[in-house]
Amino acid sequence: MVNNIDKGKTGEKIAKNxxxxxxxxxxxxxxxxxxxEIDIIAMHNDILVFIEVKTRTSYKxxxxxxxxxxxxxxxxxxxxxxxxxxxxxxxxQFRYDIMEIYLTNNxxxxxxxxxxxx
Numbered sequence: 001m002v003n004n005i006d007k008g009k010t011g012e013k014i015a016k017n018x019x020x021x022x023x024x025x026x027x028x029x030x031x032x033x034x035x036x037e038i039d040i041i042a043m044h045n046d047i048l049v050f051i052e053v054k055t056r057t058s059y060k061x062x063x064x065x066x067x068x069x070x071x072x073x074x075x076x077x078x079x080x081x082x083x084x085x086x087x088x089x090x091x092x093q094f095r096y097d098i099m100e101i102y103l104t105n106n107x108x109x110x111x112x113x114x115x116x117x118x
Contacts, residue, residue: 011055011101
């Protein structure tokens, strides 16, 4: 059985490759500051994209995106705003995406663009 850390790393690697194939430029992986962590930060069509990756091996506990509740969203938003300030990206449009990675018999990737708003 794969532990949750390995499962998460596998999901992030799959998400990264998916995004690159879709024309995204990866800027940061597992960006951390004193507020929190963002799984992937990328650029796509001049938009800065903050991406939360959720990996599951089944649907037993519901859909992966459901784990990104309002508390988690606030943490991601606050982390991203600190990142924007630190990098001086005040004039760049940005959005928040969620990527669901299902490591089932048939790998399934669900990329939810504009999943939530600040």
